[in-house]
Amino acid sequence: MDAYIHDAVPTLDLIVHHDDLFNGAAAVIQALFPEWNMKDISYLQFKDGITNKLICCTHGPTGTQVLVRAYGKKSEVIIDRRQEIMNMVILSKLGLCPPLFGKFRNGLAYGCIPGKVFKVSDMRDPHKMELVARKLAIWHGAVTIPGERSSKLFKTIHKWIKEVPESYSRPKVQEIFAKHFDMTKLHEELTTLESHLVSLKSPVVFCHNDLLYGNLIYNESKDDAFFIDYEYGSYSYRAFDIANHFNEWAGFECEYENYPTKDIQERWLRRYLEVGRSVAENEEEVEQLYREVNKFALASHFYWGVWALVQAQLSDIDFDYMPYAVLRFNEYYRRKDEFFAL
Known part of the structure; x- marks a missing residue:
């Protein structure tokens, strides 16, 4: 195939x-x-x-x-x-x-999908956020891709972390790396994270895995949201795809004060869970998904943090990958205990 x-x-x-x-x-x-x-x-x-x-x-x-x-x-x-x-x-x-x-x-x-690319603020617009929730539920329920249907999330992170160089060719990048990262500890942290999240048994579905604002399109005539850029798409945990989207409410500047509150997340999750069903979900299911999603928010930080460590050496795109990695891992450690405790 x-x-x-x-x-x-x-x-x-x-x-x-x-x-x-x-x-x-x-x-x-x-x-x-x-x-x-x-x-x-x-x-x-x-x-x-x-x-x-x-x-x-x-x-x-x-x-x-x-x-x-x-x-x-x-x-x-x-x-x-x-x-x-x-x-x-x-x-x-x-x-x-x-x-x-x-x-x-x-x-x-x-x-090209007609419409306007989201701004960061559009992700928390009450109407548009529900359109995204509905569309992601459709993706998770309708898409079947040939091949193995197990999650690639941690396989991917393990693959990427092996690509992090021992040292960086640009002195400024190397200086930031040496100040903030200990790769032995990072490997140990990944093992702990994987063990904790796999045990949650979040459903494995086909995920977009990169629902940042620039990959969301609003079509006004259809009053609908569409997703673009499918290069990171793979089978993964449902909760990871949702959590990754919530993390992206902070934008590339990592303004995590914009991470959605519990009330907002539950509104989004209710809309997601309602798709394809005749009745709204009970509060216990919403609460369970809320806990899963916020735990997987940690995996999202780890995923893109390691991604940025690799890109800092390889990419010729004008973007500050190493400082971005620092911001993602800072937020990971800041929220780790809180989210693990949910």
Whole structure:
């Protein structure tokens, strides 16, 4: 099934270089849409992403938009690109993802979901947050991806933590790393965390795993929320996907005073649990999911903290990965005892 899906996606023998994005994107568009007059194409780089380089290509006469994404430098260390393609093909068939037009040697070209990208504040908008809860419940209930249906969460973290270098090539980055991190203790912490969270037996479902504000789209005409960017999608714990979204209410600046209160979380969780059922959930089920989610918020901090430690050495994206790792682990340790005690 894996090979069949990949072979069905048009493949271009092209590279989109990070220092020549527009010309690279133009070559991809010309190959995929030979009927288009290239003079009718306009290009805009989206700079919010912190893993890849992204160009929006708009065909003037039809208004069709195609996103050409060049993978981040050495991002294959972090991301399973074959899994990502499978995710997109299957999600597209379910109407949960735009079409995948083709792949090239270091990236993908795919459709654009109409609407406005969320701002951080939109995540806590009373109406929009319920739209996200509803859509995530649909994802968790409807999506089945071929392959093993066990959680990849801790397998992924263990894989990433092995990629953290002993020392960093940039002195400033190394200085911050040496001041804040002891890898022996971090490995021990991961073992403790995994043992505690696996014992909760949170249901394993297909998860987005990266529901930050930039991956949420609000379509006003449909009054609905949509998810984009599926490269981290995999089977994982239901509670992790929800917890990760709640952590992202803090934005890249990690303003954790915006982490949702218990009352707000319970409102969100009720909406999530109601989807596909004729009656609202009882309070005991809401309370149980609340406890699971906040415990898995710790795994979210660990996941992205280790991710940032790896990216700090590999990536050429303009983002302060090492300070971000410090912020994520600071919040992990600040909330650890409180959340473990729930």
